[in-house]
Amino acid sequence: MDAATGDENTSRYSAARYRTPDGAPADIVIFTIASSTRNSAKKSLPLRELQVMLVERKKWPYEGSWALPGGFCNENESIYECAMRELEEETGVGGIHLEYFNVYSEPGRDPRGWMISHAFFALVNETRLTNRRAADDASDVRLFPAAEALELPLAFDHRLILEDALERVREKMLTTTIARQFLPEEFTISELYQVIETVVPEFEEKNFIRKITSTQSRKGILEEARDGSGERKMSNRYSQRFAQLYRFTDFQPKLSIYS
Amino acid sequence: MDAATGDENTSRYSAARYRTPDGAPADIVIFTIASSTRNSAKKSLPLRELQVMLVERKKWPYEGSWALPGGFCNENESIYECAMRELEEETGVGGIHLEYFNVYSEPGRDPRGWMISHAFFALVNETRLTNRRAADDASDVRLFPAAEALELPLAFDHRLILEDALERVREKMLTTTIARQFLPEEFTISELYQVIETVVPEFEEKNFIRKITSTQSRKGILEEARDGSGERKMSNRYSQRFAQLYRFTDFQPKLSIYS
DNA sequence: ATAATAGTGTCTATTAGACACTATGCG
DNA sequence: CGCATAGTGTCTAATAGACACTATTAT
Numbered sequence: 102m103d104a105a106t107g108d109e110n111t112s113r114y115s116a117a118r119y120r121t122p123d124g125a126p127a128d129i130v131i132f133t134i135a136s137s138t139r140n141s142a143k144k145s146l147p148l149r150e151l152q153v154m155l156v157e158r159k160k161w162p163y164e165g166s167w168a169l170p171g172g173f174c175n176e177n178e179s180i181y182e183c184a185m186r187e188l189e190e191e192t193g194v195g196g197i198h199l200e201y202f203n204v205y206s207e208p209g210r211d212p213r214g215w216m217i218s219h220a221f222f223a224l225v226n227e228t229r230l231t232n233r234r235a236a237d238d239a240s241d242v243r244l245f246p247a248a249e250a251l252e253l254p255l256a257f258d259h260r261l262i263l264e265d266a267l268e269r270v271r272e273k274m275l276t277t278t279i280a281r282q283f284l285p286e287e288f289t290i291s292e293l294y295q296v297i298e299t300v301v302p303e304f305e306e307k308n309f310i311r312k313i314t315s316t317q318s319r320k321g322i323l324e325e326a327r328d329g330s331g332e333r334k335m336s337n338r339y340s341q342r343f344a345q346l347y348r349f350t351d352f353q354p355k356l357s358i359y360s
Numbered sequence: 361m362d363a364a365t366g367d368e369n370t371s372r373y374s375a376a377r378y379r380t381p382d383g384a385p386a387d388i389v390i391f392t393i394a395s396s397t398r399n400s401a402k403k404s405l406p407l408r409e410l411q412v413m414l415v416e417r418k419k420w421p422y423e424g425s426w427a428l429p430g431g432f433c434n435e436n437e438s439i440y441e442c443a444m445r446e447l448e449e450e451t452g453v454g455g456i457h458l459e460y461f462n463v464y465s466e467p468g469r470d471p472r473g474w475m476i477s478h479a480f481f482a483l484v485n486e487t488r489l490t491n492r493r494a495a496d497d498a499s500d501v502r503l504f505p506a507a508e509a510l511e512l513p514l515a516f517d518h519r520l521i522l523e524d525a526l527e528r529v530r531e532k533m534l535t536t537t538i539a540r541q542f543l544p545e546e547f548t549i550s551e552l553y554q555v556i557e558t559v560v561p562e563f564e565e566k567n568f569i570r571k572i573t574s575t576q577s578r579k580g581i582l583e584e585a586r587d588g589s590g591e592r593k594m595s596n597r598y599s600q601r602f603a604q605l606y607r608f609t610d611f612q613p614k615l616s617i618y619s
Numbered sequence: 620a621t622a623a624t625a626g627t628g629t630c631t632a633t634t635a636g637a638c639a640c641t642a643t644g645c646g
Numbered sequence: 647c648g649c650a651t652a653g654t655g656t657c658t659a660a661t662a663g664a665c666a667c668t669a670t671t672a673t
Contacts, residue, residue, distance in 0.1 A: 120435050122381045125465075125476050143622050143672070176379050176474045180465040204463060204478055206384075206439040215435045217384050217476070219463055275616040276535075291624070297618065306618060308663065310626065316661070319619060340624035342670035356615040357534040359556065359563075360571060360578055360635090402645075402649055550651070567636065569653065575634070599651035601643035619662090 123214030127184040128171035128259065129199070130222040130266035131192065133230050133244065134283045134299055146291055146339045149299040153250045153263065154230070156191060157241040162212045163256030167245075169263070171218075184221045192242065194230065198282050199223045202269045203262070210258045218257075222266045224282035274300045276356055278322055278349050287326040287346040289336055290314075321352045382473030386443040387430035387518065388458070389481040389525035390451065392489050392503065393542045393558055405550055405598045408558040412509045412522065413489070415450060416500040421471045422515030426504075428522070430477075443480045451501065453489065457541050458482045461528045462521070469517045477516075481525045483541035533559045535615055537581055537608050546585040546605040548595055549573075572606075580611045 131154040136147035155167040170191040174183040181201065189195045205218040230244065245253070250263060273279050274297055283296045290310050297304050306312060312319055326334040326346035335343035390413040395406035414426040429450040433442040440460065448454045464477040489503065504512070509522060532538050533556055542555045549569050556563050565571060571578055585593040585605040594602035 122384050125381050177467050180463055204439055208436050322617060341672055342625050344625055354617050358581060358613050359565060600645055601652050603652055
């Protein structure tokens with residue numbers, strides 16, 4: 102029941118009579134995939150690495166530590182709006198895939214008081230981040246390789262939050278089409294494969310092209326990119342031979358263990 | 361960043377300087393499947409119905425309305441512990457599958473003030489609820505058919521929470537083995553099918569027995585129940601002919617759209 | 620020619636999916 | 647016998663999965 106207990110003698114609830122939380126922060130785990138071109142003689146696929154955005158704290162507590170971006174919710178906004186606002190304020194990134202995934206409420210998790218934190222994750226194409234970072238040159242905001250971030254002494258319970266976010270993103274990567282968040286509108290099968298592999302290292306599908314293109318049950322999620330005159334669009338960005346470009350459809354497959 | 365903005369002049373954060381939430385409630389959506397025997401001449405499968413537990417509010421606000429069970433979090437417990445405690449206090453049910461699924465924070469959702477509510481769902485075998493309800497005869501706690509509950513003028517935004525919970529449970533029913541929460545340890549394929557159907561009305565698998573028993577990719581989740589001497593256990597609870605009993609294994613299949 | 624990626628041919632065992640059929644046991 | 651559930655036979659088309667093979671093209 103959405104009511105406090107123990108106020109038998111009055112008809113009206115008053116928050117003043119109870120110990121209430123000292124704040125409702127949102128923390129945001131921003132993932133991106135950084136690409137770096139291999140210096141090989143021939144054209145080749147870039148090296149890709151999963152990275153996460155951290156900010157350096159300027160104040161007590163955890164002054165000087167790296168932390169997830171985030172901030173406190175105001176009374177006139179929802180937690181989701183709070184997360185969007187803070188993301189925009191701290192990274193300049195807006196209008197992106199932002200997903201709520203967990204609450205963190207262990208007593209003592211924040212030395213400032215009783216703070217129940219709400220965690221979101223976001224997947225951002227690296228171009229949107231690099232542009233922004235170049236713009237305001239914020240030296241206290243940095244991208245870290247995910248593996249490296251997990252080794253840092255992060256502020257609060259942000260290491261736990263990051264671990265949970267990673268687990269969730271890996272699951273989502275395989276069960277939904279969020280891979281599109283890391284990819285351009287049109288992409289090659291190799292790029293898609295690489296993105297999945299970058300987020301989920303144990304992912305392996307031999308004959309991936311076969312499955313993705315010719316399997317009845319899966320092919321609904323992708324379609325061949327075509328130009329105005331209906332010709333199939335190709336790219337030789339990463340290879341000598343031209344490769345078919347694909348795009349995600351709006352179809353979201355429903356998975357079931359009872360198939 | 362997990363810190364409030366605008367306190368440049370002090371090194372220490374103080375919650376007293378900010379507007380803070382007036383409470384952090386947890387709301388719990390308790391689902392059960394009620395079985396009722398059909399009065400037919402022969403043995404037959406029971407009728408099953410998805411039900412949800414509601415409590416009648418005794419106080420302002422929404423006095424007299426039906427609401428989800430729940431209550432306020434204390435400073436010395438996590439939201440999860442709060443939900444477990446409230447569930448135990450209000451229904452006597454403990455040690456069950458309880459899962460966090462969303463936060464509700466729209467400004468104005470609670471007339472008592474700024475309340476950010478945390479929603480859990482629980483799946484409970486009906487025997488655990490009927491026993492309990494018989495015990496304390498709480499007339500202000502009732503099970504409603506899910507469809508009926510959605511038509512009631514529920515307190516707060518509990519209708520929205522219930523809708524979201526239903527959606528989540530339906531998804532989970534098809535992608536995880538939570539069906540086990542509604543079933544006895546050992547069950548027949550028909551029972552399993554019926555449970556899935558009850559929660560997800562559009563579920564339909566012809567040849568369900570075939571798939572569940574002989575499909576390589578799916579058969580890992582179930583195993584035949586056997587007695588001490590290795591004989592296969594059968595049941596004629598619902599039919600003249602004996603049916604094989606099954607049990608869930610500990611295997612949780614990993615689903616993927618890229619299969 | 621070679622590197623690096625893109626894509627095809629071909630084979631076998633397994634699966635999906637349909638639908639009709641048999642099995643059980645009791646009132 | 648007929649009811650209600652349990653389960654099998656049999657067929658076809660589709661699929662998975664492996665592996666070797668060919669294709670493309672700038673350097």
